[in-house]
Amino acid sequence: MLHALPLAESLAETTTSLSGWLTGLFSGTAPEPGASSSAAGIIVASVLKATVIVLIVQIGMLYATWGERKIIGRMQDRLGPNRVGLFGLAQPFADMIKMLTKEDITPTAAHKWVYNLGAILVVPPAIIGFAVVALDRNLIAADLSIGALFFFAIGSTAVMPIFMAGWGSRNKYALLGAMRAVAQVVSYEIPQVLSIVGVLLLAGTLSMNGLIHSQGPIGDAFPGVWFILLQPIGFVIFLLATTAEIERTPFDIPEAESEIIAGYHTEYAGIKFGLFYLALYFVTISASAVGAILFLGGWQPPFAFLAGIPGWIWMTAKTLALVFVFMWLRGTLPRLRVDQLMAFAWKVLVPISLVNLMVTGLLAKLVAGRAPLMVFGAFTVANVAMVALLIWLVAGWRRFNAARQITFERPAVQAVGAALRRGAA
Amino acid sequence: MEASIPLWWYLLVAAALFGTGLFGALSRRNAVGVLMGIELMLNGANINAVAFWRYIAVPSGAGLNGMDGQVFAIMVIALAAAEAAVGLALIISIYRNRQSVLVEDFSTMRG
Amino acid sequence: MMEMLAFGLVAGVAVGGAIGVVAARNVFVSALWLVLSFIGVAGIYAILGADFLAATQVLIYVGAISVLILFAVMLTHHVMGDERSNNRQAFLAFIVSSSVVAALGVLAYRTDWPIRPADAGGSVVTAMRGDLAGSSAASTAAQTGASTALTSTVDLALNQDSNVVRLGQALMTEHLLSFEIISLVLLVALIGAIVIARD
Numbered sequence: 001m002l003h004a005l006p007l008a009e010s011l012a013e014t015t016t017s018l019s020g021w022l023t024g025l026f027s028g029t030a031p032e033p034g035a036s037s038s039a040a041g042i043i044v045a046s047v048l049k050a051t052v053i054v055l056i057v058q059i060g061m062l063y064a065t066w067g068e069r070k071i072i073g074r075m076q077d078r079l080g081p082n083r084v085g086l087f088g089l090a091q092p093f094a095d096m097i098k099m100l101t102k103e104d105i106t107p108t109a110a111h112k113w114v115y116n117l118g119a120i121l122v123v124p125p126a127i128i129g130f131a132v133v134a135l136d137r138n139l140i141a142a143d144l145s146i147g148a149l150f151f152f153a154i155g156s157t158a159v160m161p162i163f164m165a166g167w168g169s170r171n172k173y174a175l176l177g178a179m180r181a182v183a184q185v186v187s188y189e190i191p192q193v194l195s196i197v198g199v200l201l202l203a204g205t206l207s208m209n210g211l212i213h214s215q216g217p218i219g220d221a222f223p224g225v226w227f228i229l230l231q232p233i234g235f236v237i238f239l240l241a242t243t244a245e246i247e248r249t250p251f252d253i254p255e256a257e258s259e260i261i262a263g264y265h266t267e268y269a270g271i272k273f274g275l276f277y278l279a280l281y282f283v284t285i286s287a288s289a290v291g292a293i294l295f296l297g298g299w300q301p302p303f304a305f306l307a308g309i310p311g312w313i314w315m316t317a318k319t320l321a322l323v324f325v326f327m328w329l330r331g332t333l334p335r336l337r338v339d340q341l342m343a344f345a346w347k348v349l350v351p352i353s354l355v356n357l358m359v360t361g362l363l364a365k366l367v368a369g370r371a372p373l374m375v376f377g378a379f380t381v382a383n384v385a386m387v388a389l390l391i392w393l394v395a396g397w398r399r400f401n402a403a404r405q406i407t408f409e410r411p412a413v414q415a416v417g418a419a420l421r422r423g424a425a
Numbered sequence: 426m427e428a429s430i431p432l433w434w435y436l437l438v439a440a441a442l443f444g445t446g447l448f449g450a451l452s453r454r455n456a457v458g459v460l461m462g463i464e465l466m467l468n469g470a471n472i473n474a475v476a477f478w479r480y481i482a483v484p485s486g487a488g489l490n491g492m493d494g495q496v497f498a499i500m501v502i503a504l505a506a507a508e509a510a511v512g513l514a515l516i517i518s519i520y521r522n523r524q525s526v527l528v529e530d531f532s533t534m535r536g
Numbered sequence: 537m538m539e540m541l542a543f544g545l546v547a548g549v550a551v552g553g554a555i556g557v558v559a560a561r562n563v564f565v566s567a568l569w570l571v572l573s574f575i576g577v578a579g580i581y582a583i584l585g586a587d588f589l590a591a592t593q594v595l596i597y598v599g600a601i602s603v604l605i606l607f608a609v610m611l612t613h614h615v616m617g618d619e620r621s622n623n624r625q626a627f628l629a630f631i632v633s634s635s636v637v638a639a640l641g642v643l644a645y646r647t648d649w650p651i652r653p654a655d656a657g658g659s660v661v662t663a664m665r666g667d668l669a670g671s672s673a674a675s676t677a678a679q680t681g682a683s684t685a686l687t688s689t690v691d692l693a694l695n696q697d698s699n700v701v702r703l704g705q706a707l708m709t710e711h712l713l714s715f716e717i718i719s720l721v722l723l724v725a726l727i728g729a730i731v732i733a734r735d
Contacts, residue, residue: 457563
């Protein structure tokens with residue numbers, strides 16, 4: 001019953017197995033002894049919990065759009081929205097009303113079912129991921145034992161609505177945009193997952209709270225150290241791959257409005273376009289939250305003496321910091337070309353993340369059970385060495401490329417180069 | 426204690442998936458459709474493996490930790506991925522040469 | 537009772553999706569039904585307590601294999617057209633496959649399966665209860681004393697995903713050879729697919 005389940009208590013209950021979570025929605029197998037009253041109570045608690053989380057995310061999403069426009073505006077020497085409400089704070093609501101009142105157009109050639117379902121199904125994968133995001137020690141819908149894997153599995157289903165939207169619209173640009181988008185998302189999924197495997201390896205768990213516990217001021221594997229310090233290369237790869245995964249600039253090739261209009265959502269208008277927009281910000285926030293959990297210690301304070309500040313404030317601050325990084329990237333960098341994009345995933349990110357993973361595994365085996373300071377030192381040395389190697393390789397590759405260009409592309413310079421080489425030899 | 430699901434329910438669902446996949450593999454004209462049928466059959470077999478892992482007694486042998494069913498399912502999933510990749514590459518290659526993906530057009534070997 | 541409802545839901549999704557695969561006239565739509573069926577199968581794994589496998593199913597089947605299939609449909613098919621989808625032996629195939637289902641169903645029902653004795657009758661529920669008990673203990677421990685009871689919390693956290701840990705151990709010990717072979721098969725398939733599709 002509702003009155004028997006105060007909000008805090010219902011938020012405090014956690015389930016660990018997917019089976020428990022799934023059947024828990026229907027059955028009375030309650031994890032909390034105090035809350036195990038009735039099936040109705042459990043359903044009410046689940047609905048409450050889901051509502052609270054979706055509301056938090058919804059408000060976060062609305063103000064993420066506002067914040068993005070303000071920040072990008074400032075970066076481009078503009079003011080950003082400032083007409084509706086104080087500092088333009090009511091702008092998201094004005095936009096919402098605009099989208100809801102626009103005409104709902106379905107192209108006559110479109111496959112009605114696939115077209116409409118594509119727009120609807122874009123949102124669930126973006127929201128379900130929040131089920132395993134821990135805003136605080138107990139403010140988590142389901143602390144599954146496979147939490148991190150669950151998040152990325154749900155994230156990988158996000159390509160289906162893209163396919164449906166692109167194919168259902170029966171528009172060449174939409175189809176092209178969908179194929180570009182799916183190729184990009186599938187390619188960048190590999191470095192994204194590989195970059196977090198190092199973290200999972202160090203933590204020895206997939207559960208979100210377990211991951212947070214192993215990097216707080218109090219913890220198990222490497223106490224007091226955030227994984228960003230042990231896995232800086234992994235963090236950078238995660239950031240880049242996630243930017244591509246959620247199709248934000250500079251990786252927004254699928255919707256490149258100057259090339260293929262707007263990609264797979266070309267044919268969508270009104271609130272159906274709004275749903276794509278919504279999903280974009282949902283995944284931005286959820287990816288930032290997971291990045292904060294995996295690399296920045298989640299709701300744990302950085303130092304033990306700061307433990308007085310509640311966990312959800314830390315978590316929110318870290319998440320917003322990462323959201324800001326995504327917006328910063330958008331305001332700073334130009335869009336890549338399609339071939340550069342795929343080459344970057346397969347020739348740069350995947351090899352680096354594989355090397356990073358191998359080094360991490362080796363080091364984790366070597367320093368297992370040592371003092372935290374020594375572990376930290378060993379990882380710092382290894383990371384510096386890897387970055388140095390990478391810089392050396394990139395510099396060598398650029399020199400090689402420059403030499404090749406001179407040799408093959410400019411006859412006059414080629415002759416000079418040949419003469420020089422003969423002179424040198 | 427709640428009433429639990431009997432094992433044969435799972436086996437029935439697995440059989441239904443297997444049978445539907447078999448029908449698809451036998452009756453589809455499109456080679457991609459045949460491949461989809463095969464994927465369904467593999468899924469049916471996988472449900473069986475996991476259901477047996479959950480329900481059936483494991484002989485308490487040396488070193489066995491009783492995860493064989495799940496390991497088997499993971500192997501099948503990996504094999505299905507390999508099969509899909511190679512199968513679809515073949516279909517694309519055939520399409521390039523013959524401009525068709527209908528299996529009845531691939532019967533040049535029949536003489 | 538409620539567990540049966542959950543089972544009915546996911547089994548309905550799995551079988552309904554499968555029927556959609558063979559009933560749809562358009563190959564693209566049939567691939568979308570296939571995705572639904574895969575998600576239903578993932579739900580069945582989840583109810584069986586194989587969490588890791590459920591997530592793997594979604595990650596590999598929905599996120600990778602379905603994408604491959606949809607790409608193949610888009611690259612080969614006249615994307616927009618409907619056409620006759622079944623061949624002449626469809627009726628025969630229906631008889632064969634329905635008799636296979638009937639035979640398998642009767643066998644599954646009639647066979648006296650050696651159900652695991654320890655938790656006969658309520659295997660899933662008891663196993664689940666065990667997991668949940670561990671979790672609630674962990675969360676209460678985390679609530680009561682953050683600084684004092686932490687080691688025990690971490691121990692419990694490790695126990696919680698014992699299923700995943702055991703699966704990893706099984707893959708790295710008794711099934712190591714098959715694990716290596718499957719990796720090799722994947723590598724060979726990857727190279728083979730690229731070579732075939734390129735020329």
